[in-house]
Amino acid sequence: MPPQPRLNAVAFVSPQNHPILIRTFAQPRQDELKYHYIAHTSLDVIEERIASAQAAKSTECYLSLLYTMEDVAVYGYVTPLRVKIILALALTDAVVRDIDVIAIFKAMHTAYHLSVANPFLKVNMPLESVNDHAAMLSAGSAKWKAFRQRVDDVGRVMGASIPSSTSNASTQSH
Amino acid sequence: MSNQGVLVTYSSSREFLATDHWKQVWAALLCQFPLRTLVWRGPGRSSQSTQTIQDLNVRIAPLESVKQEHTSQVPQTLLEKPLLNLYFVVCEDNETYKNTIKKQIRDWHTIISQRKYQEWLIVHIVRPEGRAAQQRMFQMKTSVLDKIKADFNLDKKDRCVQLVWASDFENPAAWAEFITKLKEGILAAFDSAFTQREAEMKRSEGQIQMPGWNFCTFFILKESLAISLEGINLFEDALEQYNELEAAFFKVVRDRNLSWFGSLIDPDPEDDSAPLLSTTRKPYRDLILGNTISIFDFRIYLLARQCILLSKLGRVAEICRRSEKFLTNFGRRLRELEDTLPEFFIESWIYSSALSVADTCDTWVSAVNLSKASQARYSALKGELMELAQQQLDIIGIRTGHLPSRPPFSIALSAPASRTTQSQRKSQTISRQELLAAISDRDALFDLYVTITNRAIEYYASAGRRKFAIKLHGNLAALDVVRDRLSSAFDTYKNLPAHYAPHGWTSLESFMRMQALSIHTSTEQAKDADWAHIVVDFLKAYVEDMGAELLMDVDDHKAYVTGLIESLRHAAAELQADMLYPDHPALSVTMAESEARLAQDQDGALLEVTVRNQLPCNLPVDEIVAVLAGHEGAQLTFSARVSSIQPGSTRLTLFCPSSTPGMFALQSSQVKMSRVVFERKEAKLAALSKTTRPKDLPALVRIPKDHHAVDVRLRPPKRIELGTPAYMTVSLQTGRNDISVATLRLVSPSGVQFHCQEAAIDEGGDNATLEAADDAIILRDVGKRQIVTVAVPHSDASSYHTLRVNVSIEYTTVTEPNLSRKLNIARFVATSLPITTNVEDFFRGTRLFSLFTLSTTSHQHVRIRSAELKPSRQDADSVSVVSCQSQKPDIVTVTPAQSGQFLFQLDTVRGKARDPMKLHITYRMLREEVESFINAAVAEIVADDPSLLPHRELLIDRLVEALSKSVDWIELYGVTGELVVPGNLSENSELASAFARLKEILGKPRPLNSSFDEWRDIIIPVDIPQMHILAAAQLRIFANPFSQQPSGQALPLFAGQPISAVVTVTTSFHWAPSEDAEMAQYLLRYDIQDMTGDWLVSGPKRGDFSAEDGSTFSSPVTLIALHHGELSLPKVMVNALPLPGKQRMRTSVIPSCETYQLHGAEKVMVLPRGGRTTYVVDMGREAIPA
Secondary structure, X not given: OOOOOOEEEEEEEOOOOOEEEEEEOOOOOOHHHHHHHHHHHHHHHHHHHHHXXXXXXXXXXXXXXXXXXXXXXXXXXXXXXXXEEEEEEEOOOOOOOHHHHHHHHHHHHHHHHHHHOOHHHHOXXXXXXXXXXXXXXXXXXXXXXXXXXXXXXXXXXXXXXOOOHHHHHHHHOO | OOOOOEEEEEEEOHHHHHOHHHHHHHHHHHOOOOEEEEEEOOOOOOOOOOEEEEEEOEEEEEHHHOOOOOOOOOOOOOOOOOOXXXXXXXXXXXXXXXXXXXXXXXXXXXXXXXXXXXEEEEEEEEOHHHHHHHHHOOOOOOOHHHHHHHHHOOOOOOOEEEEEOOOOOOOHHHHHHHHHHHHHHHHHHHHHHHHHXXXXXXXXXXXXXOOOOOHHHHHHHHHHHHHHXXXXXXXXXXXXXXXXXXXXXXXXXXXXXXXXXXXXXXXXXXXXXXXXXXXXXXXXXXXXXXXXXXXXXXXXXXXXXXXXXXXXXXOHHHHHHHHHHHHHHHHHHHHOOHHHOOOOHHHXXXXXXXXXXXXXXXXXXXXXXXXXXXXXXXXHHHHHHHHHHHHHHHHHHHHHOOOOOOOOHHHOOOOOOOOOOHHHOOOOOOOOHHHHXXXXXXXXXXXXXXXHHHHHHHHHHHHOOHHHHHHHHHHHHHHHHHOXXXXXXXXHHHHOHHHHHHHOOHHHHHHHHHHHHHHHHHHOOOOXXXXXXXXXXXXXXXXXXXXXXXXXXOOOHHHHHHHHHHHHHHHHHOOOOOEEEEOOOOEEEEEOOOEOEEOOOOOOEEEEEEEEEOOOOOEEOOEEEEEEEOHHHOEEEEEEEOOEEOOEEEEEEEEEOOOOOEEEEEEEEEEEEOOEEEEEEOOOHHHOOOOOOHHHOOOEEEEOOOOOOOEEEEEOOOEEEOOOOOEEEEEEEOOOOOEEEEEEEEEOOOOOOEOHHHOEEEEOOOOOEEEEOOOOEEEEEEOOOOEEEEEEEXXXXXXXXXXXXXXXXXXXXXXXXXXXXXXXXXXXEEOOOOEEEEEEEEEEOOEEEXXXXXXXXXXXXXXXXXXXXXXXXXXXXXXXXXXXXXXXXXXXXXXXXXXXXXXXXXEEOOOOOOOOEEEEEEEEEHHHHHHHHHHHHHHHHHHHOXXXXXXXXXXXXXXXXXXXXXXXXXXXXXXXXXXXOOOOOOOOHHHHHHHHHHHHHXXXXXXXXXXXXXXXXXXXXXXXXXXXXXXXXXXXXXXXXXXXXXXXXXXXXXXXXXEEEEEEEEEEOOOOOHHHOOOOEEEEEEEEOOOOOOEEEEOOOEEEEEEEOOOEEEEEEEEEEOOOEEEEOOOEEEEEOOOOOXXXXXXXXXXXEEXXXXXXOOEEEEEOOOOOOOOOOOOOOOOOOO
C-alpha cells in the first residue's frame, strides 16, 4: 500500500466562483495566502477542463491533476451541481493514484452534501434565490461551523494536522 | 535510430545488375517509397486492434553490404537487420532459367532462408510482349514464373511476384502487386521479429522477483521494442512502451531496489543549465547498460524520449505538462539531498529546464498546426513553466537575501528543511550564467524576475488564464515594493482588489488592500481620499470574512483594525469632500420599535434604532442619521450625535426636530464619521413584489401627532367679498414653542399664486410682527400658545373646489436659537363658496321685490344668521331697502334638502345711476359651529382645572372624532342646541371625569342665538336690475261700451253675452337705465291672450301703440264668455317693438320690457244664460184624521 498523499488544503468554490470554504491544513500560517491563491487560480484551469469535458460530452466529476507548484499538486473536482472542490496535496516523487485522490474528493463532496442538506440554511433567504447555491452559501458563511467540522474530519482522517487556530478563529467570529 | 525506416536487401545476377535496364528499375523502385498505409495487426494483441502505419521509409541496399553478425549482445532495434530480401530475375526463357538462373536463385535462397526473422521475395521482371507471348503459349508450357514458384515457393505463402516492365513503368497499377507483396513481406518479418522480442521481454518481466534480474537490462530490452515501433512510425505504441517503463521504474522505486543505478544524482558541471529534452547530451544508453546511470540522468532520458515521441505526435502541450510535472516531482526528490549538491543546483536546474522545455517546444510546435483550444492550452502550460522558473527565482532571492521571506515570495519556499552542515557541499557551482549574475547582483535578479514573470503573464494572457495573470501581477507589485518602486506597487495593489471582490474572494481582496495600506504607511503619504477608500474597503472585506480566514501577517487583528480606524478618523476630518460609502457591511442601522415617541418637552419625535457595529473595536463616529420616507415624498431626518459605537449592537435614540405625524418607512441610514459617510439605502419601496419575503419588507414606523407642536392651518377668510381679491387666512399655532422667527412658504401645486407681500396679520399674536418677503411670510416673536392668523391674498382659485397648499415652515425658538426646524405640511382649503344665491326680481312701479334663495353647495349644513341687502353708500338716500324677513327664527339652517329664502323690497328714485347693492350674508358651517362650541366647552373646563391644559387638543380631537362618527345628534342640536355626544369617550380613565364634564356642558339646552365664536360673512354684490319699459296691463269690464268708469259693482255676466271691456296699458320708464333716460317714447305692441276655452275676444285684440313715461293707453274690446263659471280674465301681453333706425350688430335693438297684469288675480263670475227650470214642490198631504 503506497503512502497516502498528504492533504495540505481544500477549497470549496460555488458554481458562481464564490469561495465557500478554504481550509488549510498545512502548518505555517502564512501559507494561507498561497492556498487562497491556489484555489483562485485553479478556477481558470477548472474552467478549461470543464470546457473540454463538455466538448467531449464527458460527465466525469474528477478533473485529475490541474497543475503542480513547487511543492503542491492541485487536483480538481466538479460536483454535478457545479460546486468545485480543489485539493492541494503535498507533492511527492511517487505516483499518486487517481483512485486515492477521488476517494478524498468523494469524502469532501459528502461533507459538503451533508452540510448543504441542512434545511435551516434556507431560513433567512430571499424566496427567489432558494435554488441559488451561492446565495445559500453566503447565508451560511461564517456561521457554517458544521461544514467546517466535517471538512476537518476528513482532513484528520487524511492525517493532516488540524490547525489549532480553528478554535481561535471560531471564537473570534462573532 | 537516425536511419529511419526498414531495411530491405536486393540481389540479382551480376549481369543484370550491370545493365541499364536494372538502373531504370532501380530508379523506378526508389520512387515507390515511402510505402503508404501499412496495416499491422498490432504488437501481440488481439486481431481486432490493427495499427495503421501511415507511411514507412524503406532503405534498400545490396545484400552484400549488410553485415550479418551481431556486433554486441545488447538488444538493438529490430530494424537494424533487413526485414526483407529481394531477388530480381529477368528471364523469359525456360531454358535459360533451367540452366543458369535457377542456380543463381538457389544460391541466394540458401543464404537468405537461414536468416531468422527475415522474409524473401523473388521479383520476376517481364516485358509486356513477353507476357503476351506467355499467354499465347499458355496451353503448351509453363511460364518461367511458374517454374520459379515451383522451385522455391514451397509453402503456401506466395513469395514470387511478377513485375511487368512496360514503358509506362510509373503507372502505379504496374507496381501494385509488387508493393503489396513488399508490404506483406516486411510486416510478416517485423511481426515475427517483434513477437519474438516481446516474448523475450515478457520473460524478463516475469523474472523481476528472481535474483540476478536487472532493471537496466530489462529497460534496454523493452526500449528496443519502443525504438522499433518508433522506427516504423508507430509513435503511439512506442510511447506506450516508455510509459510502461516509467511505471515499472516507479514500481522498482517503491520497492526501494535501486541497486542497478548509480547514485541518485552525480551532477556534471553543465547539468543544471543543459537543455532538458535532449537524448544525445550524454551517452545515456551506454550508462544504462553499464548500470552506472544516475537516477537523475535516467529520469531525464526517459522524459526526453517520451517528449520526443510526443513531439512527433504533435502533442506539445502534453510535453509541457509532463515536463512540469517531472520538474516539480523530481525537484522534490532532489531536495532530499540538496545539501550534497552545489548551491542552487536544483533551482538552476529547474529554471533552465523550464525555459529550455518552453523553447524546445516552440521549435517543435512550429511544424504543427494547433487548433485554437490546444494553442490556448499550450500557452497556459508554457505559462506554468515560466511560473515555475519564476518560483525558482523566488527561492534564490530569499536564500540570498535579495527578497524578503514573506508572501508572495515565500509561497514557493516549502517548509524549511532541516539544514545540515555545509561541509558536504561540493565546491562545484552552478553554470547558468544569468542565475550566477542574479545571485551576486540584486538588480540582475530583479530584472530577470520581471522578465520571466512578464513572459508568464503574457502566456497566461494568451491562454485566457486571467486569474493566474492577476496573481503574477500581485507578485510584480510585491517585487516593486522590494525595489522601492512604491508608487507603482501602490497602484497595482489598489487595482487588484477589483479582480477579487466581485466573486467574494475577500481574503485575497483584503490581502491586496492591506499591502496597499502598508505601502501607504511606509511612504508616509498624506492620508487622502484614496487612502480612506482603501481602508473602508479593507474594513468591508475584514467584516465580511470575519477575520478567521483573513490573510493578515499581523498578530493582533484587533489592534491593527483599531489603529486603522483611528487614523481613518483623522483622515476623515481632513478630507476635502464628503466620501459616501454605500452599503458598508460593518455598520447597519435598524429600527428598534415600530412607533416613534414624541419628545414631549420640545417639538419633534424620538426614534429608537439599533446600530450594529461588526468591527472588533469601537468605531468613532460623529452622527447617526436615519431618513424616513412617508406619504407623498415626505422625508424626515432623524439624527443623533454620538462619539463612538461599540462593537455589537447599540441602541440609540435619534431625534428629529421637525416631525409630522403619519406612517413612515425607513429609507436610508447614514453613519457619519467626519466626512466619511457610511450610507445604507433600504430596498426601493416600489420594487416590492409578491415574492418579497416579510424580512425584506420596509421597516415601518408610526409617528404620533404632537398636539403641542407648531402647526399651521389654512382657512377661507372670515369675510368673503366677491369681486375683491381673494385671500385666505393662515393661522400659525405655536403650541409649546416661543418662536423667535417663523418663515412660512405657501405653494399651491395647482398654480395659484400667493401674494405674500400683501399679507397682513389678521388677529392674535400679542407682540408678533409680520415681515413680508417676496415668497414667504416671516413672523417674529410669537409667544407660546398663541395663534397668529395672517391673511394672505392669492390669485383667483374659484375654478377649484378645494385648493391644496403645500406649506413649508421653518422656525426657530427662543430656547434653541441655533436649531432651525422645518416642516412640510400639505393643507387643503375650500375655495368654493359654501352657499349659492339665486335672485328673482319683481317690478311694481317704483318698487322692486327681490327674492334671494340661498342653498348649500355641499352636503354640509349651513347656519345663516342674517342676510341683509344694503345699497351702496352713494345710493343710501335714493334707494331704500326693506327686508321682508320676519325676525323669527333668527337662525336659518340651510340643508341640502331645504334652501333658505330672503325677500327684500326696494324703492328707488328714478334716473339715478345706481351702484350695485351688496347682499351681506352672515353664516357659518354647522361643523365649525360645533367645533367652536366644543372649543368653548373645553376652554371652560380647562379654566376650571388647569391641569387639563396639556390635554386640551386631545379632548377636542376625541370629541370631534366621536361626533363625526354619527349623525344622530344633528337634528336635536338644530332644534334645541343640545349637543349630545354619542359613544363612550372615557376609556382613558385619566380623562374620564373631564369627558363626563364636557358631555354635561355640551348637553345643556341653549338658546339658538347664543353667540359663541364668530360668524363668517359673505358679501355678494347685487346689481339693481334695469328695465326700459315697465308696463302695467289691465283688462277692465265695463257695464256698457260707453260708460267711462268701470262698473263699481259686480255686474251680472252671462255666458254667451257680450261683455264690454277696456285694455289699459300704463307704461313707466322708472327702471330705465340711466344712459337711455333721454328716450321719450317707445313703440309697444299689446296682445290679448287667447283663452279659446273660456273667452271669445272681439275687437282690436292686438295693437301697436306709442308709450311714454307715465302714459296710459287704452283700447276697448268685447269679450264673450263661452261658458259659465268663475273665470279669470285673459292676460294682456305687452312687447316692445324694435327701435326704428337703430341697429346694433345688424339686429334691431329691442328695449327691455316687462309687463305685469294688474288684473292677474281677478276672476269674474259668469252666470249661465236664461232658460227654464222646473222645480217639483211638495204640495202637502191630506189632513191627518183626527
